[in-house]
Amino acid sequence: MSQYPMTARGAQMLRDELNELKTKTRPRIIESIAEAREHGDLKENAEYHAAREQQSFCEGRIQDIEGKLSNAQIIDVTKMENTGKVIFGTTVTILNVDSDEETTYRIVGDDEADIKNNLISVNSPIARGLIGKELDDTVTIQTPSGTVEVEIIEVEYI
Structure with a gap:
């Protein structure tokens, strides 16, 4: 994969977002999924499906940020x-x-x-x-x- 140019400020913004996703957003979504599971039938459980969709989006964004940071060429x-x-x-x-x-x-x-x-x-x-x-x-x-x-x-x- 090629280098991804980024300013020092931009890299810090991505690190902050990654930290937020891993420490706050991801645990909140996991909690929502567990809560929705307790409501019973998962086939017709809109809360469960919405939480799973959020989880998918969150995990995708985490992977995206980690990929960018691992290939970042930080230019100051x-x-x-x-x-x-x-x-x-x-x-x-x-x-x-x-x-x-x-x-x-x-x-x-x-x-x-x-x-x-x-x-x-x-x-x-x-x-x-x-x-x-x-x-x-x-x-x-x-x-x-x-x-x-x-x-x-x-x-x-x-």
Whole structure:
């Protein structure tokens, strides 16, 4: 399996979720299944089937997180020298050449991406267009809404 890029913060978020699932969610579901079994006939027991479905989802998520963490390539840009080059984990401020609109994005792994908080996936069109470029470069990015020309005005390794 290939390496899965992740920021240190993203890895910690996954570890926290995994801990929550194993120590709180899983025992609660097991308790629900035991309680539902006591109600008798399992064929027509909606509570039992709902609890088993929750258990299946929980176990699947645990496996998913464990797989991602075992193949994680944790990249901490705060420990790197800022060369002005856009790489995974950097915070980039861009200026839309057409609209003069400034936007700041942090390039993160897929699990951390949250556009409302300006966290974009390394696999997004904007991130793919910016990675490898440097401070003061003008870049043409192909987005789902069309072509956008931006200038990189700040690159932070924070």
